[in-house]
Amino acid sequence: MNGIAVHGMELHRDATGARMGMWLFLFSELILFGGLFLLYAVYRSSYPEDFHYAASHLDTAVGTINTLILLTSSLTMALAIGVLERGNRRLSSILIALTILLGIVFLVNKFFEWSAKFDHHLYPNSEELLLHTPGENVFYALYYSMTGLHGIHVLVGIGILSFMLYYVARKPRRALTLREGDPSSIIVQDGKGKKIWQHQTGEGVFGVDLTFIYNEHEEVTEGTTIKLENSGLYWHLVDVIWIFLFPLFYLIT
Amino acid sequence: MPDGVADAAHHDLSFLTASGKHAGLLSWILSTDHKRIGILYLTAVVSFFLVGVLIGLLMRIEQLSIGETIMKAQMYNAAFTLHGVIMIFLFIIPGIPAIFGNFFLPLLIGARDVAFPRLNLLSWWIYMLGATLAITALFTGGGPPDTGWTFYAPYSIRSGTNVTLAVFAAFILGFSSLLTGLNFITTIHRLRAPGMNWFRIPLFVWSTYATAWIQVLATPVIAITLLLVMAERLFGLGLFDPAKGGDPLLYQHLFWIYSHPAVYIMILPAMGVISEIIPTFARKTIFGYKSIAFSSLTIAFVGYLVWGHHMYTSGMSDTAAWVFSLLTFLVAVPSAVKVFNWTATLYKGAIEFSPALLFALTFIFLFSIGGLTGLIQGALLTDIHVHDTYFVVGHFHYTMFGGTGFGFLAALLYWFPKMFGKMYDRRSIYISWFFIFVGFNLLFFTMMIMGWMGMPRRYYDHLEYFHTHHVVATVGSWVLAAGIFFFFYTFLKAVRSGEKAPSNPWSGSTLEWRVSSPPPPENFHEIPTVTGGPYDYGHEIEGAR
Numbered sequence: 001m002n003g004i005a006v007h008g009m010e011l012h013r014d015a016t017g018a019r020m021g022m023w024l025f026l027f028s029e030l031i032l033f034g035g036l037f038l039l040y041a042v043y044r045s046s047y048p049e050d051f052h053y054a055a056s057h058l059d060t061a062v063g064t065i066n067t068l069i070l071l072t073s074s075l076t077m078a079l080a081i082g083v084l085e086r087g088n089r090r091l092s093s094i095l096i097a098l099t100i101l102l103g104i105v106f107l108v109n110k111f112f113e114w115s116a117k118f119d120h121h122l123y124p125n126s127e128e129l130l131l132h133t134p135g136e137n138v139f140y141a142l143y144y145s146m147t148g149l150h151g152i153h154v155l156v157g158i159g160i161l162s163f164m165l166y167y168v169a170r171k172p173r174r175a176l177t178l179r180e181g182d183p184s185s186i187i188v189q190d191g192k193g194k195k196i197w198q199h200q201t202g203e204g205v206f207g208v209d210l211t212f213i214y215n216e217h218e219e220v221t222e223g224t225t226i227k228l229e230n231s232g233l234y235w236h237l238v239d240v241i242w243i244f245l246f247p248l249f250y251l252i253t
Numbered sequence: 254m255p256d257g258v259a260d261a262a263h264h265d266l267s268f269l270t271a272s273g274k275h276a277g278l279l280s281w282i283l284s285t286d287h288k289r290i291g292i293l294y295l296t297a298v299v300s301f302f303l304v305g306v307l308i309g310l311l312m313r314i315e316q317l318s319i320g321e322t323i324m325k326a327q328m329y330n331a332a333f334t335l336h337g338v339i340m341i342f343l344f345i346i347p348g349i350p351a352i353f354g355n356f357f358l359p360l361l362i363g364a365r366d367v368a369f370p371r372l373n374l375l376s377w378w379i380y381m382l383g384a385t386l387a388i389t390a391l392f393t394g395g396g397p398p399d400t401g402w403t404f405y406a407p408y409s410i411r412s413g414t415n416v417t418l419a420v421f422a423a424f425i426l427g428f429s430s431l432l433t434g435l436n437f438i439t440t441i442h443r444l445r446a447p448g449m450n451w452f453r454i455p456l457f458v459w460s461t462y463a464t465a466w467i468q469v470l471a472t473p474v475i476a477i478t479l480l481l482v483m484a485e486r487l488f489g490l491g492l493f494d495p496a497k498g499g500d501p502l503l504y505q506h507l508f509w510i511y512s513h514p515a516v517y518i519m520i521l522p523a524m525g526v527i528s529e530i531i532p533t534f535a536r537k538t539i540f541g542y543k544s545i546a547f548s549s550l551t552i553a554f555v556g557y558l559v560w561g562h563h564m565y566t567s568g569m570s571d572t573a574a575w576v577f578s579l580l581t582f583l584v585a586v587p588s589a590v591k592v593f594n595w596t597a598t599l600y601k602g603a604i605e606f607s608p609a610l611l612f613a614l615t616f617i618f619l620f621s622i623g624g625l626t627g628l629i630q631g632a633l634l635t636d637i638h639v640h641d642t643y644f645v646v647g648h649f650h651y652t653m654f655g656g657t658g659f660g661f662l663a664a665l666l667y668w669f670p671k672m673f674g675k676m677y678d679r680r681s682i683y684i685s686w687f688f689i690f691v692g693f694n695l696l697f698f699t700m701m702i703m704g705w706m707g708m709p710r711r712y713y714d715h716l717e718y719f720h721t722h723h724v725v726a727t728v729g730s731w732v733l734a735a736g737i738f739f740f741f742y743t744f745l746k747a748v749r750s751g752e753k754a755p756s757n758p759w760s761g762s763t764l765e766w767r768v769s770s771p772p773p774p775e776n777f778h779e780i781p782t783v784t785g786g787p788y789d790y791g792h793e794i795e796g797a798r
Binding site: 014016017020021024025027028029031032033034035036038039042043046047124125130133134135136137138141142144145149 | 368369372431434435436438439442443444469470471472473474476477478480481484488489490491492497498499500503507510
């Protein structure tokens with residue numbers, strides 16, 4: 001029997017495919033926010049004065065600081081990817097940690113900003129807000145839902161990056177062994193004896209091409225870089241959305 | 254090594270029985286094999302479909318006599334909501350793409366799996382989670398939702414029933430649909446076999462591709478809309494509440510910006526199935542390959558711009574109304590292109606009659622009625638007469654059931670031997686077709702007549718004037734349901750004790766017929782190299798009878 005082939009492993013090594021999938025997901029995210037931007041556009045044209053008045057009560061300073069924080073975090077994110085591509089896992093980990101930290105600072109700021117509004121009884125369905133004009137009520141409804149949904153995305157981004165931090169910082173697998181003895185299956189183990197991959201030999205697999213799985217001269221695998229790149233794309237998306245939210249709520253007064 | 258030898262060596266391997274990491278049930282619900290996931294969807298989707306049929310039957314029984322028959326008005330409201338939610342979100346939308354797309358997309362393009370197998374399994378889990386939440390919504394909170402599947406504001410915000418959870422379930426189900434679409438687009442771009450260029454991919458792949466784009470680009474709109482309904486109910490935002498400055502009409506806009514394209518998520522894959530079946534049984538290459546392929550993309554694109562035709566009577570400017578009406582007429586053109594191409598393919602073909610072809614031809618007949626009655630509602634004047642009547646209900650059942658439903662059944666008939674390696678009893682299928690076809694027309698054509706006469710939809714009772722029609726429709730529903738249950742019974746019997754299927758029972762020319770039935774775990778021992786079009790009947794077909 002010639003024509004030996006291993007299936008299974010090659011599926012996870014399509015960098016272009018992984019990037020394409022991520023971009024498609026980002027399109028869908030843009031449209032998710034697009035629905036809210038649509039509502040904003042319609043209500044802004046229905047209640048121009050109320051929006052103008054309500055927006056003047058938002059704290060432009062806090063908004064500006066948050067914009068700077070998010071922009072900086074996008075920089076650290078981009079650097080983390082570039083550094084990892086050059087094989088420096090340590091520096092990349094530090095930059096990822098920094099990105100996470102900036103994300104947390106953004107959310108803390110947001111928390112204080114929202115708290116201040118709550119202290120003034122300006123939240124959806126509050127008695128105070130119901131006394132204001134309908135346009136102001138709609139403005140705050142949009143303010144809370146749009147920045148809220150954005151905040152959730154920041155939170156998810158932090159989660160993803162924490163996972164990536166673990167992924168980038170941990171030691172790569174040093175050694176791989178093919179376990180012999182059991183003729184019915186092929187097992188590949190790492191240096192610690194942990195099973196990485198197993199396949200029944202009866203299923204059309206008659207050999208293993210190890211280059212698919214691990215290249216021992218490679219410090220950082222392509223898989224890790226792609227994962228970090230995709231996480232970075234997500235983080236930048238969150239940043240881009242904020243770039244639009246910031247002027248719409250804080251600057252156009 | 255020639256292909257034949259490789260296939261012979263693998264002939265006994267089947268993805269149904271191959272052993273993997275897990276055993277028993279776990280080997281299914283944790284499998285990343287696209288074929289197993291396809292069958293997982295098949296099991297779940299058909300079960301929900303049958304539940305939806307039962308609820309439909311109950312609604313028809315309620316209309317059997319004037320006054321309260323078996324349920325009260327509130328229960329009837331819940332019944333049509335459930336029927337809609339189950340049929341739309343749990344059956345038609347995932348139906349063909351998630352079952353047959355999953356199973357056959359990689360086979361048709363010569364790939365071993367989809368681009369993201371684990372994401373694919375996750376999509377199924379998300380689907381099951383959404384379905385579980387939808388069922389939980391029936392028995393918790395304020396009882397089953399009574400808003401209709403459209404969840405129109407402001408009623409969906411005020412209703413005391415368990416709308417919040419039901420809406421959340423629909424949100425989750427949307428996620429599953431979106432991830433499947435994303436997976437398919439990437440698969441079609443990245444995993445086509447060597448030589449399989451864009452004009453050699455089978456037409457089912459084209460229609461799945463167009464569908465997948467709608468899934469990715471339209472689903473987020475419903476996601477945000479449903480999230481806002483939840484936020485309205487939980488926090489009282491007021492975005493759709495006129496008392497607080499909001500505008501309920503914007504809900505309708507957002508809802509239909511998704512839900513009209515979603516109609517094409519439902520119908521396009523069925524059209525793809527028909528485009529596979531017709532050339533196979535006409536033994537002839539398809540007429541107008543490119544125009545069918547591009548008409549799928551055109552439908553997907555123009556389908557985005559017609560949502561306003563659901564809202565002619567809701568309060569729109571006259572200009573908006575006629576623009577939407579014009580676009581609605583335009584979207585009928587690519588659908589007609591397909592119908593003409595299918596019929597032209599049959600012309601002078603060496604037609605072999607089979608259950609799959611019968612259902613495909615029925616699709617063309619019923620979908621044409623559905624499409625033409627759609628134009629009556631696309632026109633501004635006539636729509637005002639038939640809006641919110643049984644005419645609309647009849648019309649969309651002709652497109653969704655007569656179209657997608659029959660497409661689904663045709664796909665099952667066409668691909669069942671490949672999926673399970675078994676043949677079904679043709680005679681039973683012909684008998685069930687007779688019941689389904691007769692029952693279907695009795696039920697839904699009568700509905701259209703009633704609607705034209707003025708019977709409003711969503712009423713649990715009716716006037717004496719409509720009584721005969723309602724009785725006819727209800728009897729039709731029994732005939733239809735009998736046919737459906739007999740149809741699936743025939744399949745169950747075939748799975749248990751059907752004859753063994755050859756690898757190419759219909760002499761098909763596409764790649765899925767070149768592997769054994771059922772296919773081996775990773776589809777192809779060696780990835781095939783493609784040298785011609787998908788329906789190339791010019792030369793001898795491998796494995797053909």
